Amino acid sequence: MLKKVYMQPTKKIIASLIGVSLLFIACTKDFQGLNVTPGEPTTTTIPPLTNGVIKTLFLKGQEQAAIHNEWYYPATQLGGLSGSSGYLIENGAQDVWNDYYGALQNLKLIQDMINAYSGDKTEMDNVQAITYILRAYKTFRVTDQFGDMPFSEAGRAYTGNTASYRPKYDAQQLIYDSLLTNLAWAAQHINTNANPTTAAGKPYVAIGTGDTFFGGKMDQWLSLCNSLRLRYAIQMVEKDPATATPIIKDVISNNLPVITEGNDVGMWPEKMGGWILNDSRFWAFSSHRFERVSTTVWNLMADGTTDASIFDPRAWLFAETNQAGKWAPYKVGSGVVDNANPYQQNRDADVTDKNGSLYSSFNWYLVRDLYYQPELFMTASEVHFLKAEAYARGLGVGKDATQAQAEYIAGIKSSVNFWYNIAHNTNVTNDNWAAVAPATPTDAQLNTLLANPKVAFTADDAANLKKIYAQEWLSFYREPWLAFNLWRRTGQTPRDGEPAAYTGFSRLTYPASESVNNTDNYNHQVAAMGGDARTTKVWWMK
Structure with missing residues (x-):
């Protein structure tokens, strides 16, 4: 099958x-x-x-499983690993x-x-x-x-x-x-x-x-x-x-x-003649199995672990409850093991079968669909956040807190609307997200999100800039390579402690084939860098 x-x-x-x-x-x-x-x-x-x-x-399969899921998600804390898959980052590289x-x-x-x-x-x-x-x-x-x-x-x-x-x-x-x-x-x-x-x-x-x-x-x-x-x-x-x-x-x-709302750029099956995406996305999760919703992400969308504590409507789309029906985010670096595989294909027949998972996993529908959801490159939401940062810092334009806030709010709303549009149009034979997804958030729900102290702008410019980075980081939920860039560039994306396994992780090392096929140039490059190490910063890093 x-x-x-x-x-x-x-x-x-x-x-x-x-x-x-x-x-x-x-x-x-x-x-x-x-x-x-x-x-x-x-x-x-x-x-x-x-x-x-x-x-x-x-996106390639090993790229997603071995690099994104095994490294970028936990390093940026957009996701948490409840175990080690054994995938080698070198294969993805x-x-x-x-x-x-x-x-x-x-x-x-x-x-x-x-x-x-x-x-x-x-x-x-x-x-x-x-x-x-x-x-x-x-x-x-x-x-x-x-x-x-x-x-x-x-x-x-x-x-x-x-x-x-x-x-x-x-x-x-x-x-x-x-x-x-x-x-x-x-x-x-x-x-x-x-x-x-x-x-x-x-x-x-x-x-x-x-x-x-x-x-x-x-x-x-x-x-x-x-x-x-x-x-x-x-x-x-x-x-x-x-x-x-x-x-x-x-x-x-x-x-x-x-890029503006409705013109988000990516490999859209619907916009490319109804083509079906390859199975790398689903394979990366179903074969990897350990990816969980992090406490870092969850705490930016909810003030607790009850339905009533959720203030960001994206929580219902990004995450799902564990097998017991509870919201249970996973703390990155905790070392607690959850070997259940909530991404097995048998959920096509019974979406409630999460294989006994102890922690909240990425929403099944978010990783399963091959027919509508795009592989994203750049969104209108990101453009708004980039403009918000420019105005907040005075980069190329005059520093303007009011304009920064306007772009920031536009970025949040754009992200919320983008993901609800995805949910309401993902309708395939086995996994009909459109039939079960929550309704589009009302103005009142969006105002609740924007008014939460974790989100709302204040008179503190430094705190506001961190909120811009936090919301941009969250908007990259399915673009972990961009979250990795933002984390390396600013050092100000949300963190819940510093897991030792990812301390100093700054880049991918060159593939082993380079030392064999391009030996002299590879050796010269490695000598100039002081070694081909994951801790070596790329040029633009903070």
């Missing part, structure tokens, strides 16, 4: 992604020959290459590394085609912008986890030049500078007209059905571009204010298009 329900949809979506793209041929004047492999295509075009990159935006450098080859091959385009280069502006945005999103995610990494010389093995097989490592700051420069270009050159043409009347080249992410809607690419600029400028502002501050000012003061 497991293979029938999960494995076939996984193959279905991958086949659909590749199949759709291969049927669409554009930019026929410019194509790239590939090294010949018997039985494989020898040429390709931009649409299928772009689609190939988009396909890699799906290898997953991320391999996935990235495979995608980077596609991106650099696309860039070669853009550079070789024989027409007016303006015709390629939208294609160039999409390439820059995809490369930035992928690269930021990886460099934030590892730090310095091969970038400028990497991803060119397809050229056949042996010098490209062992690329040097680039400093993270230089990688950031390159990506932000590219994003600035994209923001300035994206043409959002329905049928854009150059000054000479030539139509822009379009990726067409190769854009399985936004379906060619350049206004959405522009909003993602500016939102990413804001995110990473704020992430680096402590280390390089001269570069970051003008970017923050540009996005906020000029009111540039950013």
Whole structure:
């Protein structure tokens, strides 16, 4: 049954992604020959290459189980581990590394085609912008986890030049500078007209059905571009204010298009032709089994462990009671063991069967669905919190407590509404969340949330900033890599003690394959870092 329900949809979506793209041929004047492999295509075009990159935006299984569930959740205290799964973080790191450098080859091959385009280069502006945005999103995610990494010389093995097989490592700051420069270009050159043409009347080249992410809607690419600029400028502002501050000012003061409510960005099955996500999310929980709702999260949503003590309506969506029907959050680092697996597939038949769990687990419906819930990249809620921080601290804009509070409240409401929209639209054959989810919170319920002393703004600017970080951290409940970034950047996200196992955890170590396949450059990098350790801080860390 497991293979029938999960494995076939996984193959279905991958086949659909590749199949759709291969049927669409554009930019026929410019194509790239590939090294010949018997039985494989020898040429390709931009649409299928772009689609190939988009396909890699799906989270990988080991990435979620071994990195997110085993490390990022407990390290940030967004979740608690009631036991050790035995998954190796190194396996997840290898997953991320391999996935990235495979995608980077596609991106650099696309860039070669853009550079070789024989027409007016303006015709390629939208294609160039999409390439820059995809490369930035992928690269930021990886460099934030590892730090310095091969970038400028990497991803060119397809050229056949042996010098490209062992690329040097680039400093993270230089990688950031390159990506932000590219994003600035994209923001300035994206043409959002329905049928854009150059000054000479030539139509822009379009990726067409190769854009399985936004379906060619350049206004959405522009909003993602500016939102990413804001995110990473704020992430680096402590280390390089001269570069970051003008970017923050540009996005906020000029009111540039950013992600707004209802346009949250991710791999949405419904928005991508009804495709079914692969089973990595459910597998990461069902095979891992030890993930529990942390006391740190719970205490930000409730003042006790009774229904009446809950003041944040997201509690009903993020968590579920234990087998005894009690709210029982787990204290990170307590060492108490709960070996029950509340994420077993048999709950499809009986959702109340939590396998005797002692502690509250992540809501079953939150981790089970493959048909509606997205794999998130960036939300309107996050954008509001970034703006709130900018106003609270005076980053790129004048310090303004009133505007900070307005963005803060908007961020909270956006997060609440986002998750209730998910719950009310997740309706699959076995697990119909829409049928059992609570009603959308009323204004009175939202006011209760906003008035709680743990949430409400006061006259204390420092306390208000910590509340902005706390609510942003909570909004990352299913984006633990972003919570990890926020924790490392600020050191001010909610904590319930400091579990020794995660003290000093600052980065992923390089995959073992690097020491074998890129030995000289790896050794040089490790020597410069003083060792390839998890405790080594990435460039922008506090």
